[in-house]
Amino acid sequence: MSAPPESQYSDQAGTQPDRNELHIPSDAELAEMSTDDLVRLGNRIDDIEVVSDRPRFPVPGTRAEKRAERQVAGWFIMAAVMGLAFIVIFIAWPWEYVSPGQEGDLLYVLYTPLIGATLGLSVLGVGMGVIAYSKKLLPEDLTIQQRHDGRSSEVDRRTAAARLVQTGQQSGLPRRKLIFRSLGAAGGILTAGIAVAAFGGLVKNPWKEGDESPLLVTDWKSENGERVYLRKFNGDPEEVVLVRAGDLEPGSMETVFPFREADREDPEHLAEVVRSSDSPVMLIRLRPNVPMIKRAGQEDFNYGSLVAYSKICSHMGCPTSLYEDQTNRILCPCHQSQFQANEYARPIFGPAARPLAQLPIAVDDQGYLYARSDFIEPVGPGFWERRSS
Known part of the structure; x- marks a missing residue:
């Protein structure tokens, strides 16, 4: 079955669509529709008016785009390094109490501030990286949406998912290998760090001395x-x-x-x-x-x-x-x-x-x-x- 004509779901700036006048596709028709068709249909159904929608970098691969990628990746790399430092310090740093003035007391005093600072900087790096990515690389768009009450229909859910997919495609994340890998490293190490903080105390056997x-x-x-x-x-x-x-x-x-x-x-x-x-x-x-x-x-x-x-x-x-x-x-x-x-x-x-x-x-x-x-x-x-x- 062929998809409905694209013009049937095209945006009409300055007008509010009437759901009763829209052709709501069947499940079979939804399965045949492209991502762009689903996005346009979703915009009409959700009363979304797209005022402007343009890519952040119309020409891929420019020096400005590469510079933005490095800036974003820098935050994720910092998050990965700090997360790794947190794990190492949490496990290997001297943590047992040392009296003031005794040998090793400075290392003991620094233990808590160091694990707090490294974990905090790791979380900060991930957050700043996500913010920088949205500000520097995601498409610039301006949309207006009217609010509606009630449970979302199957069409609404399908079109919302398509909109997310389209946003991911427009962001160019799959082709931005540096950001993709640094984000993966930061997320993986931060997750490992949180797991170490939660379960690190269970690693040592408290009964090894009988x-x-x-x-x-x-x-x-x-x-x-x-x-x-x-x-x-x-x-x-x-x-x-x-x-x-x-x-x-x-x-x-x-x-x-x-x-x-x-x-x-x-x-x-x-x-x-x-x-x-x-x-x-x-x-x-x-x-x-x-x-x-x-x-x-x-x-x-x-x-x-x-x-x-x-x-x-x-x-x-x-x-x-x-x-x-x-x-x-x-x-x-x-x-x-x-x-x-x-x-x-x-x-x-x-x-x-x-x-x-x-x-x-x-x-x-x-x-x-x-x-x-x-x-x-x-x-x-x-x-x-x-x-x-």
């Missing part, structure tokens, strides 16, 4: 049988103040951190421990005659009226830094979870579903409190392979 894996071990674990004492932190990481059993008044709470004598002459490690996310512990001395309910398997974790719980909330990992001595409740200020301190810190309110991890404590011959062992369960919120409920 029972010594970081999620299962804290600084409260004894090394070579050395005792780990409870230490106060007064703001100076090099000052070591150990905690005695009688230092706390009934109904009071103290935040304590682990300390080994072997680390006394290591200021870097002393500072690192007080900044470690799983080190802080709430040492609480309950008031006299407060009944204590103990968790199965943890009956001897307390020392008299002294109990020690991880400060890391079992809901989302916030610091449970509030203690109300009249009700013996530990409160997490982030999402209002509450734990009963005299009942193995079981959750009694809020979204937390598990008790806080309890640290087993004892007293040495000089009255100093120490940890009898590390926590027997992972501290903080849950994760997929958590072994305890």
Whole structure:
């Protein structure tokens, strides 16, 4: 079947077409129509008046066109280079914490700004390249369209798709190899960079060290049988103040951190421990005659009226830094979870579903409190392979 005469769908400047007067082709006729025919038909159906439509460069291959292509490709190349730099920095740059003044602290400080700058410049390059392409290479046209309500018909959808195809053909993108390749490189590398940011943390195996894996071990674990004492932190990481059993008044709470004598002459490690996310512990001395309910398997974790719980909330990992001595409740200020301190810190309110991890404590011959062992369960919120409920 031959297509309807081209003149039937030609633009008529200055007049508004009437859909009732248009011949709406059948599906078979639509399949036989060329892209230009479909575009003209779509213009009539959508009440689009093409005021002007001329290519940006009427003569292909001119020096001006090549210069515009290089400018556009430059943005895409920049996006590709920055995206590649982001991936390399994200994976290979030193990211572990280094104390100020220590060797490597500058590299640590630069890590976050560098990954932010490279990813941002990569996204900027793609965006600027698209804008530059539309301004410098796409055809210059001016159209006026009337608005219509309702769902688009099959004809409308076909003609709209044809209009997009025609725009792509007029843009000359297939023959602009430099832009086409640079855009592909920028888009591919940027996509890879986003994937690295989203899934990069899953590349390393957190369980490669078995029972010594970081999620299962804290600084409260004894090394070579050395005792780990409870230490106060007064703001100076090099000052070591150990905690005695009688230092706390009934109904009071103290935040304590682990300390080994072997680390006394290591200021870097002393500072690192007080900044470690799983080190802080709430040492609480309950008031006299407060009944204590103990968790199965943890009956001897307390020392008299002294109990020690991880400060890391079992809901989302916030610091449970509030203690109300009249009700013996530990409160997490982030999402209002509450734990009963005299009942193995079981959750009694809020979204937390598990008790806080309890640290087993004892007293040495000089009255100093120490940890009898590390926590027997992972501290903080849950994760997929958590072994305890």
